[in-house]
Amino acid sequence: MSNRALKLIFLYTIFTLLFIQNCQRPSSVQTSTSVNFQPEAIPYQYLSEYSFFTTPLPQQQANASVIAYEPRTALFTDYAHKARFVWMPDSVQASVAADGSILFPNNTVLIKSFYYPIDFNKPEENRRMIETRLLIKKARQWEAFTYLWNEEGTEAKLNLIGDIQEVSWNDKAGIAHTVDYIVPNKNQCKSCHNRNSELLPIGPKAQHLNGAFTYQSTKTPNQLQHWQEAGILEAGNWQNQFAPTPIWNDPQTENLEARALAYLEVNCGHCHHPEGPAHTTGLYLGKDFIDDRTKLGQCKPPVAAGKGSGGRKYSIVPGQPDSSILYYRMLSDDPGVMMPEIGRAIAHEEGLALIREWILEMNGACN
Amino acid sequence: MHNTLIALLSFSALLLIQSCQQASQEENPVDSDLYEKIQTQLINAQTGDVIEIPAGTYHLDRSLSLEGVSNVTIRGAGMDATILSFKNQKAGAEGLRITADSVTIEQLTIMDTKGDGIKAQDCKGITFRKVNTSWSDGAKASNGGYGLYPVSSEDVLIDSCMASYASDAGIYVGQCNNVIVRNSLAFENVAGIEIENCTNSKVYNNIARGNTGGILVFDLPELPAGNGSLCKVYDNVIEANNHKNFAPEGNIVGIVPPGTGLILLAAKGVEIYNNKILNHKTMGIAIASYHITEEKWNDENYDPYTYDVYIHNNSFERERAVPDLTKDFGKLINYLFPGKPQDIIYDGILDDTREGSNPMNLCIQESSDGLRFANVDAANDFENVEKDLSKYDCTIQ
Incomplete structure (x- = not known):
């Protein structure tokens, strides 16, 4: 066998070994x-x-x-x-x-x-x-x-x-x-x-x-x-x-509003917070904002929703989930409308049912 | 016979070609390679990088985003050459999202985003130069809200840009400090250029044509930025903004009557001069308090009034037209001035805490022949409509 052939075999062996090692x-x-x-x-x-x-x-x-x-x-x-x-x-x-x-x-x-x-x-x-x-x-x-x-x-x-x-x-x-x-x-x-x-x-x-x-x-x-x-x-x-966060779908843990706010806080409140990326909207979601129901969206006109308003005038109209922008955007699967903006492609039916019930039972009227 | 055959053959060939073209247009295969390349560059970007997007039309199904790296330039090969189309967008609320300081975006076009074209938020230094945003099916309520959308930012420059067919505002600057919008063209949007809750803005040398409302200077309640102030609007051509209002209800621009040149709503410290305000069927300039919207607010720091306004040396032209009948404010103009478009309309709503003969400090010095001005006395059910301008003959330095 020639020197050249030996060299080739040697190189081939090394290469193969390296390859195996790399795979493993x-x-x-x-x-x-x-x-x-x-x-x-x-x-x-x-x-x-x-x-x-x-x-x-x-x-x-x-x-x-x-x-x-x-x-x-x-x-x-x-x-x-x-x-x-x-x-x-x-x-x-x-x-x-x-x-x-x-x-x-x-x-x-x-x-x-x-x-x-x-x-x-x-x-x-x-x-x-x-x-x-x-x-x-x-x-x-x-x-x-x-x-x-x-x-x-x-x-x-x-x-x-x-x-x-x-x-x-x-x-x-x-x-x-x-x-x-x-x-x-x-x-x-x-x-x-x-x-x-x-x-x-x-x-x-x-x-x-x-x-x-x-x-x-x-x-x-x-x-x-x-x-x-x-x-x-x-x-x-x-x-x-630190009192436990309500479990959104377990009525034994808290009342309807507390569970709805826990759901909104976890699903929306990371952005919709005075220090979060959606601070520009003035819409803040979670139990910390319960004292200012406008901030929670009640009778709050949108800021820059564009077509995300879906022709609705307020984030939440008490008693009227179908007239509420919040509900509309949670229901939508259009990337230009839906909320959250990323992280989902389809709607969360069970979460929507909770928010629907919460808005239905909410008292008050806008304008 | 022979001729007929040739004709038939050509016709079927044409049909074939057409159907092929249609098929490829509908499929719009996603340019994943370009997306991966550009988004990887955006993720790995270092301060000072220039990210070039070559000439071509690219179909993207997701947003591009730049986050946290300063001094980055995103550059196409020209507004007509580099086109990013989001017709098949599956995810992301905008075409391009920027959250970084000292960013420049230039020489490209963003088409057909599901939401906003380019959103730049919380940027200290954001420049758009020779950027175009549009929607290929023309004016439709299902188009995204904003074309160019800097918000909650400082040192904003929009220069030599184009924005069309946005269902809210083509160029929308919200809650920003130190803003320049110049040399740009906004056409057939609901609002051409909108400055909202901004401090220290200059809007000059632009053309706002064929929108519902040409240029809007607004202050809205319930916003973290609070009240805006100090805006100069000069050397613009604001022309024939008579487009149907196709904004979805609920948005503030939904109230703008077709045929409006400029609106000041709860605006403070505004100077409007040297503009050509041409051929608006409803009104050239409207000066209004937020009270006119009849909306409530729950923001104790909000100042709903428009004051410290100086309007001078503009040129107004009107054509014969019937003012808008689709929106409340259009109907109001028609009711008060049947069939007569107005040049400057003032709602006359006063802040009771201010005193003097001109409590809102409104100065108007215009010399156009036959200028139509009216203070419509909206606070008193339009009882004392005043057309006399002399009360407002003053200057503000």
């Missing part, structure tokens, strides 16, 4: 049992590299140091199911601000996976994984990274520019649905996660976490308690200090 890289990290977080290397190209989950990935079986949580009332995203987790480095803790916001230490990661069970009656089986969003606090500033799952649901890759994916499922009544699910681009994260132009988490507030949560057959009687026991939240009497 993500899965080799996946088998590790503790979270892999090197701040200078963030964001990784693949979700598996963080080792937040044990294999197989789509089951979202969290590593011991990764804690699942759920807010009492959640943002609607086209009926997507969501699995949420928090991870913090060892020996640091979150604290609680006066308004109940959880103040996380540097290098905290909030993890949120969006998926659709093919059959909503069997949410643990046959999931179509769509995206996993990470909010990472780096040097006191949050950054958002989205990982898009492959079709097989075995791995998710960093994505900046978003995507549109057709998704189908059967709801609990067996009715088939299909939607163009929209994965937001990196810049759009800030359209919602925004206070005074700073990117911030939305869900983790003491009020929202003040309650029980069952994740994969493990029942946690109270999440605030659980976070403290796990050592990730400073000790305190948070459960009594």
Whole structure:
């Protein structure tokens, strides 16, 4: 055999080895049992590299140091199911601000996976994984990274520019649905996660976490308690200090208006807030604005709704949901009309029913 | 026989070509590559970057957005050359959304967005130069509200732009400080150029033609920016703004009667001079308090009056026309002045806390022959309509 041929074989072997290694890289990290977080290397190209989950990935079986949580009332995203987790480095803790916001230490990661069970009656089986969003606090500033799952649901890759994916499922009544699910681009994260132009988490507030949560057959009687026991939240009497947010679809937790306002706060209040991106509208949604019902939209003319007014004169006309811009825009699926502006392509029927009932029972008249 | 055959063949060939064209027009395949390229550049942008969009017509199904990076320029190859079409838009409330400081957008056209054309919010420094926004089916209520839409921003410059067919305002500047709108053309929108709750604005050298209302200077209640003030409108051609009002009800521009040149609504510190105000079937300039809308408000800091207004050296021309009959204010003009378009209409609503013979400090010095002015005394059911201008012969420096 000639020297030249040997060289070629040698080169080929090296190349093949490199190639194999390259292909295996993500899965080799996946088998590790503790979270892999090197701040200078963030964001990784693949979700598996963080080792937040044990294999197989789509089951979202969290590593011991990764804690699942759920807010009492959640943002609607086209009926997507969501699995949420928090991870913090060892020996640091979150604290609680006066308004109940959880103040996380540097290098905290909030993890949120969006998926659709093919059959909503069997949410643990046959999931179509769509995206996993990470909010990472780096040097006191949050950054958002989205990982898009492959079709097989075995791995998710960093994505900046978003995507549109057709998704189908059967709801609990067996009715088939299909939607163009929209994965937001990196810049759009800030359209919602925004206070005074700073990117911030939305869900983790003491009020929202003040309650029980069952994740994969493990029942946690109270999440605030659980976070403290796990050592990730400073000790305190948070459960009594911050009254639980009403659960929007559980009449036992609160009256109609309180539940409607909780729903609006979670679904709209991140923008419609004096320090949120919709501050220009003067429409502020959530229980904090109950003392000024004009700010809540009652008999409030629109500012810059354009065709979003749908020919209606006020955000809310008491007793008349069908004459209320708020209801019209929540019902719409026209991108130029609908609210929220991003994060959904179809209407949330059950949420709409709640808001409808709230407006129907509201007293007063405009002009 | 031979000729007939040729004719038939040509005819069917034409039909074929036409149907092909129609098919490709309807499909409008999305230019995902361009979207990915530009949006990736916008996400990865560094201070000082120029993001160039080459010549071509591109169909996009999602909004483009720039967030948090200052001193970025987004540049097309020219208003007629780089066209971003959002006809098939599936997501996003506007074509392009900017939340960043010192941004320049230039030399491109945004077509057929489902919502607003370009929205720039909370920017310190935003320039639009040679940018066009439009909707290809002409004036329709289903068009987006605003073409160029800077809001809650500072140092806004709109220069040499075009805006047409917006169902609210072609150029809409809301809750901004230090605003210049110049050398631009706004046509066949409901409002051509609207300055709303802004402080320190200049609107000059523009053409507002064929809108429902040409130029509006408004202050509305319940807005975080509060009351606006100080606006100069000069050297503009404001012509034949007689278009049907196609705004969806509920929006403030819905009240504008077709045939209106300029409206000051709850505006303070305004100077209007050297404009050509031509051929409006209802009124050239309207000076009004927010009370005229008969809307309530719940904003204790809101100042609903128009005052400190100086209108001078404009030229007015009218054609014979019947003032508008579709909106309340048009009907009012017709009722008071049957078949006579007016040049300057003042609602005469006074703020009782102000004193003197000219409490609202309204100065009008116009020399057009046969100028039609009226204070319609709206506060007293139009009892004392006054056509005498001498009371307002004063200057404001």
